[in-house]
Amino acid sequence: MNRIQGSTKNRLHIYLVIGLLFFICLFPMLDSNRYHINMGIMVGIFSIVAIGFNLLLGNTGQISLGQAAFYGIGAYASAILAVKASFSFWIAFPCTAIFCGLIGYILGFTSVRFKGSYLAMATLSFGVIFSIILLEWTTVTGGAGGYPEMIPRPSIGAFKIDSELKYYYLVWAFLAGVFIFTRNLIKSRIGRALYAIQGNETVAGIIGINPTRYKLKVFTLSAIYAGMAGSLYAHYATYISEESFTFLFSVTLLCMVVIGGLGSVWGSVVGTAVLYLLSEMIRYMAKFSLLPQAVRNVLAEYSYLLLAYGLFVAIFIIFLPRGIVGLFREGKR
Amino acid sequence: MEILELRRVTKAFGGLIAVKDLDLTLLSGDLLGLTGPNGSGKTTLFNVITGVVPVTSGTIIFDKKDITRLPSHAISKSGLGRTFQTPLLFSNMNVLENIMVGFHSITRAEFLSTGLRLFGSRKEEKEMIQKAHAIMRFLEIDFIDYEEIATNLPYGHQRLVEIGRALAAHPKVLLLDEPAAGLNEQETKALGKILYRIRTLDVSIILVEHNMDLLMNVSGRVVVINYGEKIAEGTPSQIQRDPRVIEAYLG
Amino acid sequence: MSLRDTLQLLIGGITNGSIYSLVALGFHLIFRSTGAINFATGEQVVLGGVLAITCTTVFKLPLAVAFFATFLLAGLIGLAYERLSIRPVLHFSELSIVISSIAVSIILQNSIALAWGKEHIAFPPFTRGNPVKALGVAIELQSFWIIGITFGAVVLLKLFFDYTLFGKFVKATVNNRTAAKLMGINTTRVVAFTFALSGGICAMAGMVVAPITFAGGALGTMMAVKGFVSAVVGGLSSSSGVVLGGIILGILEAFIAGFISSGYRDAIALFVLLIFLIVKPTGLFSSNQNK
Numbered sequence: 001m002n003r004i005q006g007s008t009k010n011r012l013h014i015y016l017v018i019g020l021l022f023f024i025c026l027f028p029m030l031d032s033n034r035y036h037i038n039m040g041i042m043v044g045i046f047s048i049v050a051i052g053f054n055l056l057l058g059n060t061g062q063i064s065l066g067q068a069a070f071y072g073i074g075a076y077a078s079a080i081l082a083v084k085a086s087f088s089f090w091i092a093f094p095c096t097a098i099f100c101g102l103i104g105y106i107l108g109f110t111s112v113r114f115k116g117s118y119l120a121m122a123t124l125s126f127g128v129i130f131s132i133i134l135l136e137w138t139t140v141t142g143g144a145g146g147y148p149e150m151i152p153r154p155s156i157g158a159f160k161i162d163s164e165l166k167y168y169y170l171v172w173a174f175l176a177g178v179f180i181f182t183r184n185l186i187k188s189r190i191g192r193a194l195y196a197i198q199g200n201e202t203v204a205g206i207i208g209i210n211p212t213r214y215k216l217k218v219f220t221l222s223a224i225y226a227g228m229a230g231s232l233y234a235h236y237a238t239y240i241s242e243e244s245f246t247f248l249f250s251v252t253l254l255c256m257v258v259i260g261g262l263g264s265v266w267g268s269v270v271g272t273a274v275l276y277l278l279s280e281m282i283r284y285m286a287k288f289s290l291l292p293q294a295v296r297n298v299l300a301e302y303s304y305l306l307l308a309y310g311l312f313v314a315i316f317i318i319f320l321p322r323g324i325v326g327l328f329r330e331g332k333r
Numbered sequence: 334m335e336i337l338e339l340r341r342v343t344k345a346f347g348g349l350i351a352v353k354d355l356d357l358t359l360l361s362g363d364l365l366g367l368t369g370p371n372g373s374g375k376t377t378l379f380n381v382i383t384g385v386v387p388v389t390s391g392t393i394i395f396d397k398k399d400i401t402r403l404p405s406h407a408i409s410k411s412g413l414g415r416t417f418q419t420p421l422l423f424s425n426m427n428v429l430e431n432i433m434v435g436f437h438s439i440t441r442a443e444f445l446s447t448g449l450r451l452f453g454s455r456k457e458e459k460e461m462i463q464k465a466h467a468i469m470r471f472l473e474i475d476f477i478d479y480e481e482i483a484t485n486l487p488y489g490h491q492r493l494v495e496i497g498r499a500l501a502a503h504p505k506v507l508l509l510d511e512p513a514a515g516l517n518e519q520e521t522k523a524l525g526k527i528l529y530r531i532r533t534l535d536v537s538i539i540l541v542e543h544n545m546d547l548l549m550n551v552s553g554r555v556v557v558i559n560y561g562e563k564i565a566e567g568t569p570s571q572i573q574r575d576p577r578v579i580e581a582y583l584g
Numbered sequence: 585m586s587l588r589d590t591l592q593l594l595i596g597g598i599t600n601g602s603i604y605s606l607v608a609l610g611f612h613l614i615f616r617s618t619g620a621i622n623f624a625t626g627e628q629v630v631l632g633g634v635l636a637i638t639c640t641t642v643f644k645l646p647l648a649v650a651f652f653a654t655f656l657l658a659g660l661i662g663l664a665y666e667r668l669s670i671r672p673v674l675h676f677s678e679l680s681i682v683i684s685s686i687a688v689s690i691i692l693q694n695s696i697a698l699a700w701g702k703e704h705i706a707f708p709p710f711t712r713g714n715p716v717k718a719l720g721v722a723i724e725l726q727s728f729w730i731i732g733i734t735f736g737a738v739v740l741l742k743l744f745f746d747y748t749l750f751g752k753f754v755k756a757t758v759n760n761r762t763a764a765k766l767m768g769i770n771t772t773r774v775v776a777f778t779f780a781l782s783g784g785i786c787a788m789a790g791m792v793v794a795p796i797t798f799a800g801g802a803l804g805t806m807m808a809v810k811g812f813v814s815a816v817v818g819g820l821s822s823s824s825g826v827v828l829g830g831i832i833l834g835i836l837e838a839f840i841a842g843f844i845s846s847g848y849r850d851a852i853a854l855f856v857l858l859i860f861l862i863v864k865p866t867g868l869f870s871s872n873q874n875k
Contacts, residue, residue, distance in 0.1 A: 121809070189437060193434065196437075205404065207438070
């Protein structure tokens with residue numbers, strides 16, 4: 001048995017995790033570059049969506065290509081509540097989460113009735129319908145020009161969260177909560193029930209698990225996470241438009257989670273961070289004057305980045321189906 | 334007392350009648366052997382009882398409750414467990430987790446409780462781990478690496494893990510589908526011992542088996558079906574002398 | 585609405601519907617041979633248009649030659665797609681196949697954008713000339729091409745499946761892969777072939793509609809969705825069903841779009857999809873109980 005080697009490996013993993021945690025906590029205080037902190041914030045926000053999406057895809061085997069819709073509903077709902085109803089962020093945020101949960105519950109019937117490709121197509125439709133509504137329902141959403149009013153940053157009494165640094169900690173605090181909650185979920189009886197449903201739904205039923213109930217709950221939960229992230233995004237960016245909530249978002253989400261590691265909460269965060277870093281690296285290299293202009297032009301193309309994403313997913317799903325974190329796991333799952 | 338009763342159960346797939354007008358009674362504490370030539374409808378019968386396929390006509394009464402139209406998970410919660418001809422363990426979980434997932438219908442911690450790691454769910458989890466190990470000891474499979482992915486095990490071990498998963502829910506009735514298939518003589522003897530041990534837990538069993546030695550040794554009563562119909566019923570010695578049975582197998 | 589207007593909308597609907605039918609056929613073939621939905625279908629349609637552009641403008645091939653060249657090239661790409669991305673995951677899980685095909689659609693979409701740019705490219709109609717006037721309605725010449733080629737493709741496919749040996753192999757595999765394997769048919773080769781054929785059909789659709797919608801651009805996703813909706817409406821497992829489904833969707837779109845804002849037009853297809861998935865997922869014409 002590899003138990004002896006295992007414990008050294010385990011210690012290395014623990015050091016790695018502690019190191020990462022230190023980095024996450026201290027990074028914005030050490031690096032005052034606003035752009036970098038912005039990246040950190042966006043990685044945090046996307047990770048929240050990714051964790052919910054991964055719970056749906058990696059743990060329960062449900063493929064939803066419409067998460068962008070919940071992310072967007074979260075953003076716009078929070079925006080409208082904050083601007084039109086003058087709700088403070090701290091009230092708009094939970095209201096948005098509940099609202100998205102409700103919509104998720106209603107749309108969750110797709111997760112129950114459809115499987116695999118059909119579910120993917122059905123959820124894709126939601127995403128596209130939502131995009132269309134965003135663009136056409138100009139009275140409420142502002143249409144293609146984006147939400148017309150500026151969305152206020154949150155504040156706790158007199159303390160306003162108006163700097164990148166403060167918002168970073170706000171986002172990562174929420175992410176930490178979501179992370180721990182989801183991790184607990186996966187390592188529990190619920191997590192096993194989800195794996196059972198993913199493994200063989202009929203057998204899951206025979207051992208007493210009601211697949212309908214759990215699929216619905218997970219779908220709802222993933223919608224809640226996406227909605228929370230949307231709210232966080234709206235109050236950070238202060239300006240939102242349909243561009244951020246397209247099918248492209250849902251697809252990028254898929255890439256993040258497959259590359260990071262399906263079924264793993266760490267995987268969601270790692271995948272998001274890796275893809276984000278990749279995009280920044282490429283953007284940086286595109287400005288690197290030592291490279292020939294032709295190469296720089298290619299690198300500057302967003303399509304090139306997406307192409308890379310697609311290639312990674314295509315390769316990972318065949319050779320590394322458990323993603324990056326799969327390389328660190330002991331091979332037991 | 335009858336713990337499981339099938340009254341005139343029929344299952345038809347389009348024109349093909351897999352189970353025809355079957356009456357079956359399992360008495361509490363009993364081990365009922367169920368056998369018949371290949372394709373006689375035994376597995377279909379199990380599928381019907383556990384709600385995997387709907388009954389075409391007839392009634393199924395379990396522990397005085399009509400379970401005929403209930404969904405699988407509700408039937409399982411009532412105390413009916415089952416194994417499959419080829420063990421259907423979950424390939425995305427290890428051995429211990431496969432057994433622990435069997436506790437699902439008798440545990441209660443839900444999303445909020447487990448997500449927030451409230452005391453109740455933590456206690457439940459600890460108990461489940463202990464009980465799962467106890468089940469492995471009970472089935473004499475505690476030598477297996479419980480962290481191994483369940484489907485990597487040899488079939489014989491997988492079968493026992495599957496029985497463990499079914500036992501985890503404290504079932505009143507256990508439906509076993511050919512557990513001895515592919516086992517050698519030594520393993521089959523061990524299985525016989527395990528079956529006996531399970532019965533001491535007050536679990537009533539319906540055992541589908543082709544291995545006649547095992548079947549006749551452990552069963553209190555035996556039912557033989559052919560082409561979905563019951564052709565004989567009685568004690569093992571009665572069955573072995575029944576001309577209709579002999580004809581069904583040789584004819 | 586006058587008869588003339590109705591006929592006009594009908595012609596438009598049938599024209600669009602023919603394209604949807606071709607795309608739906610692409611879905612149908614892959615679904616029957618692998619049981620999975622090919623998410624890259626839409627991009628394979630766009631591929632047809634841009635390949636045709638290159639054939640005609642860069643290689644200066646005459647239109648007919650370009651047509652067949654595009655068909656063949658797209659077929660080859662379909663083969664590569666199957667060999668590299670589908671075959672390795674065919675035995676993993678349905679989820680893996682779906683993810684793989686989504687990955688390929690990303691790869692295709694962005695490769696096309698990198699190679700041909702993101703803007704739509706103008707494509708000349710197959711024959712130049714004024715629309716034909718009949719019964720008071722005006723029919724674009726390209727519509728004849730679209731409907732004609734679709735009709736021709738459907739007929740040729742039917743002949744192929746019913747009267748050629750390999751075609752019958754494909755039909756057998758598509759009906760029951762295990763049984764076909766037991767009969768000695770090389771199902772791997774058949775599956776590869778269906779990917780090639782599907783790629784070719786989609787490319788054809790892309791090329792024949794290019795003069796109207798322009799080649800390239802972001803048409804891929806919508807094409808895939810509409811093709812899928814057509815297939816679901818008609819019955820994913822029925823070849824005649826998917827073709828009819830396409831026509832029905834085309835006509836439905838044409839008539840409804842007349843009454844509501846054009847922005848919501850694309851949403852029609854999606855609503856139809858959802859309604860059908862809920863109410864009659866096997867489609868109108870399918871005799872199978874699949875899915």
